[in-house]
Amino acid sequence: MKNCPQCGKPRKGDEFKCPECDVFYSQLDEILYEEQLRVEKDTLKGHIKAILAAKDRKQAAIDDLTLIWKNTPLKTKITLWTIFAFVFALVTGVL
Numbered sequence: 001m002k003n004c005p006q007c008g009k010p011r012k013g014d015e016f017k018c019p020e021c022d023v024f025y026s027q028l029d030e031i032l033y034e035e036q037l038r039v040e041k042d043t044l045k046g047h048i049k050a051i052l053a054a055k056d057r058k059q060a061a062i063d064d065l066t067l068i069w070k071n072t073p074l075k076t077k078i079t080l081w082t083i084f085a086f087v088f089a090l091v092t093g094v095l
């Protein structure tokens with residue numbers, strides 16, 4: 001749709017919603033908008049954005065890392081721990 005379904009104002013650029021009524025121009029725009037949000041949420045940029053937008057940034061960063069750690073598969077965790085243990089052994093062995 002080229003015009004806002006509510007106020008009828010013409011669409012500006014790549015906006016998904018009418019800036020005045022906060023209404024989507026069409027159902028497709030709503031889907032595209034949600035898809036964009038979903039994709040952005042999974043990117044590093046999205047994570048940083050969410051942390052910066054939070055009131056308590058430190059807490060948000062911790063929560064975010066906790067969530068990432070929770071979503072990390074066990075295999076990856078074991079690999080990370082193995083690397084960590086190896087590096088630790090190497091460092092303490094040298095000293």
Ligand SMILES: [Zn+2]
Binds near residue numbers: 007009022
């Ligand atoms: Zn409008």
